[in-house]
Structure formats: C-alpha cells, structure tokens
Amino acid sequence: MKAMLPQFGIEPERFMLTWVSANEGEKFAEVVKDLVAKVKLVGPLGKVSERTGGELIG
Amino acid sequence: MGDKLNFAFYWTAGCGGCEVATLDIDEKILDVAELANIVLWPIAMDFKYEDIENMDDDNIDVSFINGAIRNTEQREIAELLREKSKVVVAFGACACHGGIPSLGNFHNKDEIFQEAYVDTISTNNPDNNLPTPKTEVAEGELTIPEFFDTVYKLDDLIEVEYYLPGCPPSTDLIIKAVEAIANDNLPPVGSVIASKKTVCDECDREKKEKKVKEFRRPYEVDVDPELCLLEQGIICCGSATTGGCGANCPTVNMPCRGCYGPTSEVADQGAKLLSAVASVIDSDDQEEIAKIAKDILDPGGTFYRFGMSNSLLKRKKLG
Numbered sequence: 001m002k003a004m005l006p007q008f009g010i011e012p013e014r015f016m017l018t019w020v021s022a023n024e025g026e027k028f029a030e031v032v033k034d035l036v037a038k039v040k041l042v043g044p045l046g047k048v049s050e051r052t053g054g055e056l057i058g
Numbered sequence: 059m060g061d062k063l064n065f066a067f068y069w070t071a072g073c074g075g076c077e078v079a080t081l082d083i084d085e086k087i088l089d090v091a092e093l094a095n096i097v098l099w100p101i102a103m104d105f106k107y108e109d110i111e112n113m114d115d116d117n118i119d120v121s122f123i124n125g126a127i128r129n130t131e132q133r134e135i136a137e138l139l140r141e142k143s144k145v146v147v148a149f150g151a152c153a154c155h156g157g158i159p160s161l162g163n164f165h166n167k168d169e170i171f172q173e174a175y176v177d178t179i180s181t182n183n184p185d186n187n188l189p190t191p192k193t194e195v196a197e198g199e200l201t202i203p204e205f206f207d208t209v210y211k212l213d214d215l216i217e218v219e220y221y222l223p224g225c226p227p228s229t230d231l232i233i234k235a236v237e238a239i240a241n242d243n244l245p246p247v248g249s250v251i252a253s254k255k256t257v258c259d260e261c262d263r264e265k266k267e268k269k270v271k272e273f274r275r276p277y278e279v280d281v282d283p284e285l286c287l288l289e290q291g292i293i294c295c296g297s298a299t300t301g302g303c304g305a306n307c308p309t310v311n312m313p314c315r316g317c318y319g320p321t322s323e324v325a326d327q328g329a330k331l332l333s334a335v336a337s338v339i340d341s342d343d344q345e346e347i348a349k350i351a352k353d354i355l356d357p358g359g360t361f362y363r364f365g366m367s368n369s370l371l372k373r374k375k376l377g
Contacts, residue, residue, distance in 0.1 A: 001332065003351065007358035009375030041174055046375065 010045070013038040063119040063239070065090070066098040066110070066139055070132035071159040071209065076150040077101045079226030080122075086233055088161030090166045093240050094119070098139075108137065110142055118142050120239055122222075124149040126159045126367060127210040128325045130191075131203035140216040145244075147235065151210040151225040154250075155327075156367025158225070160209040161359055163366040163373035167207045207376060211367040221250040225317035225364060228303050252302030256321055261296055261305035263287065269340035273287035273353035281311045287337060288313075293360060298330035317364045326370045335361075 005015055016035050018029045069077060081087060097118060098105045110118075121143040140146055146206055151157040162170055171188045175181060191204040212218055222235055235251050238244050245251070253260065265286045274291045282286070287294040287308055295316035296308060307314050320327035335354070341347050354360060362369050 001336075003354070004332065004357040004361070006373065007356075008371050010371075 010039070011042045013042050063170040064093040064097045065094040066121040066143065067096065068076070068098060068121065068123045068125075068139060069100075069101065069137060070123065070125030070136065070212075071128045071151070072150065072152045072157070073100065073178070075226045076124035076152075079150075079224075079229065079232060082267040083229045083232050083236075084190070084277045085150045089240070090236055110138055113142050115141055116144050118144070120145045120147060122147045122149045123212055124153050124226075125198070126156050127206075127212065127215055128159060128162065128208075128339060129203040129205050133215055136212060141314050145219045145239075146212075146216065147220045147222055148218045149222050149237045150227055151317045151319065151364045153218075154221045154223045154368070156209055156211045156362050157317075160211070160366035160368075161363070164358055165374065165377060167205050171205075188329055208373050209367055214367065220244070221252075223250060223300060223318045224303060225315075227251075230305070231302055232305070250300065250319075250322070252300045253316055254322065255294035255301045255310070257299045257301045257303065257305050257318070260301040260303070261286075261308045261314075263308060265289070268338040270338045271340055272350060273335075276312060285313060287311075288335075293335060293354065295327075295361070295363075297334045298327050300326055302331055315363050316361075319365055319368060325330055327365050328358070328369055331361040332342050332357065 001017060002012065006012060016031075016038075018031055020031060032050075067077070067080065073300070083090075085331060094101060097113075097158050098110055098121075118139065121139040121293060123136060123139060125132070127136060128330045148154045151377050152159055158164070165173075175183055175188050176186055188206065189202060191201060193200045222231060224231065231251055238251075258265070263286045264288060268286070268289050270289070270291045272291050273293055276292055279290060279292060281292070282290055290298070292313045294308060294313035296305065298316035298320060299314055299316045300318040305314070316327060316331065320330065336351075339347055339350050341350060366373060
C-alpha cells in the first residue's frame with residue numbers, strides 16, 4: 001500500500017497503519033490526532049473530476 | 059439486405075487483439091455474415107465515417123466497440139456509433155475497464171509524449187517535435203485528433219448495454235454473445251457476458267494453505283504444474299478476477315493477470331488484489347513483511363494492469 005499510493009500521486013502522509021489495543025484509549029486519540037494534523041497539512045485530495053483534468057467526467 | 063441485422067465493429071485505443079479474437083471464432087464468422095450486414099469494420103473493410111453519419115438513428119442493431127478512449131477522434135466515433143445504434147457492446151478489457159492503455163493513467167499527456175517522442179533510445183527528434191492538434195502548412199491547416207491526459211473506459215463517455223470482458227474475450231463468450239443476439243435472447247441491459255465466479259473457481263490447481271515468504275516472477279520459478287500459483291509466490295490475480303475464460307492462463311503455468319476485470323461483488327479490483335496478496339504474506343515481523351512486499355516491483359501496474367479507468371482513483375493525481 002505504501003509503495004502503491006505514491007504511484008497514484010497520493011501523499012504518503014495520508015496513509016498510516018498502526019496497532020492500538022482496545023484498552024489504549026489515550027493512544028488511540030493520539031494516533032488519530034496525529035494523522036488528522038498530518039492530513040490537514042497536505043490539504044484536500046481533490047475530486048475525481050479534478051484528478052482526470054475534468055475533460056470528460058463531471 | 060432483407061431481414062438481416064446491421065453490425066458495426068470499431069476499434070479505439072486497442073491493440074487489434076480483439077479483432078483477431080473476432081476472427082478466431084472460425085467458421086462461426088460465416089454465421090455472423092449470414093445473420094448481419096457489416097456496416098463498419100475499419101480493420102477489414104472499407105467504409106467511411108460519412109456512411110455512418112448519413113444513417114438514421116438506431117439504424118445499426120449492434121455496435122461492438124473495442125479499445126479505450128484516449129483522444130478526440132475515438133470519442134467522436136464512439137458518440138456517433140451510440141447515436142446510430144440500438145445496442146452497444148463494450149468488447150474486450152480496454153472498452154470495459156480501460157485495459158492496458160489505461161496504465162497511461164499513471165502518467166499524463168506530457169510525460170507520455172516526452173517518453174514516446176523524445177526519450178526513447180530509438181527516437182531521433184532533435185527539434186523535440188511533438189504531435190499538435192493543429193499545424194499550419196502552406197496548403198492550409200492540418201489537424202489530428204487531440205490526445206487526452208486520461209484514458210477512459212467506453213461507458214465513461216457513452217451508454218453501454220453489454221460488456222464482453224477479456225484480453226481478448228474468449229471465443230466461447232463471443233459465440234455466446236452472437237448467439238444471444240441471433241436468437242433475440244439477450245440478458246438484462248448492463249450484463250457482463252462472462253462467469254459470475256472468479257478465475258480461481260475455474261482453475262483446477264490444487265489449493266492448500268497460502269503462506270508466502272517470497273514473491274517471484276514466473277520466469278524465476280520452476281513452476282509446479284499442480285499447485286496454486288499464488289502459493290508458489292507468483293502473483294496470480296485469479297482471486298479477484300471474473301471468470302469465463304476457463305482459467306486458460308493458470309492452466310499453462312502463467313498467472314492470471316486480471317483481464318476480465320473485477321467480479322460483480324468487487325468495487326475496486328486492484329484494492330481487492332492488494333488485500334488478497336497482502337494476506338498471504340507469511341510473517342509477523344514488520345521488517346520482514348516490508349522486505350517481502352518489496353518483491354512486488356510495480357504494485358499499481360500489477361494490481362490494476364487492465365483496469366485503471368475502472369478503479370476508484372481512476373488515475374495518478376494531475377498537477
């Protein structure tokens with residue numbers, strides 16, 4: 001997945017894989033906050049129509 | 059002419075393999091000639107686009123269109139055939155899902171032109187001339203079709219009644235489709251003329267527990283002719299690919315490459331394949347898993363080999 005997303009032009013910051021146990025509530029919150037902050041920095045992904053240059057698909 | 063049907067065959071961004079597959083139905087082609095007048099077939103017969111333009115709407119009973127859509131001429135003729143046809147069949151992997159041409163969606167027009175007209179070793183183009191839609195010459199203006207950044211499947215542009223997938227579609231399925239037309243026994247609109255099951259279901263190889271320590275390309279392995287190819291570390295796309303081909307490739311020791319596209323249960327063939335392949339990696343160690351995954355040199359091209367236009371992401375992000 002990590003190798004494939006950049007092939008689609010998707011920034012690696014958008015993807016994370018980690019393990020959080022059901023009793024690690026605090027860690028879960030940290031992990032989510034961390035990812036949200038990273039994704040906010042990269043900004044929106046764009047719609048499919050923008051991705052294709054808007055030539056044909058609305 | 060009489061009661062005969064009118065058929066059109068057209069090719070867009072394809073390789074010609076679908077045309078060969080049409081002829082591969084052997085003597086059945088005579089039944090097709092018996093059944094229908096062919097009103098357009100650029101590879102085999104001389105018709106002009108004008109002949110089609112002058113027809114009434116719905117004059118063609120069935121248009122078989124193979125190939126993806128990547129320039130303005132292909133779009134124009136696809137739209138013209140749609141207007142003049144009662145039924146359009148997306149014929150082959152490219153028309154159904156984008157096919158091999160849609161791997162171009164990992165690049166854009168500029169990158170493709172640079173590679174094809176400048177960077178390739180066999181190219182001698184010192185002035186960096188690239189195709190341009192309009193060129194002024196002394197005699198006037200010359201035009202060629204305009205190339206798109208993105209390769210599209212046929213139903214991104216026009217309505218399609220039936221899908222005949224495969225690279226190329228198997229002769230059995232072509233015959234099945236033609237017989238269904240001849241007997242006026244067509245399935246519901248939107249049907250994919252193939253199996254409802256996967257290639258794995260049609261494959262006779264012995265399937266045991268899938269545990270893979272190393273992925274290898276077919277030429278690197280002395281292939282066991284009986285055992286599941288994926289279990290031998292060869293990436294086989296059979297598990298997420300529609301059957302109907304009779305598992306021809308695995309039968310001759312070649313892995314399924316996914317040309318029939320996703321099954322009806324699957325939204326994104328490449329994601330499903332990625333998930334299937336990831337699940338067979340036999341390790342709990344992060345580093346070892348990363349090392350094994352590195353054996354897959356081009357995951358995008360491997361898992362979306364025939365279906366970039368049909369994928370959820372459609373293409374590499376532009377810009």
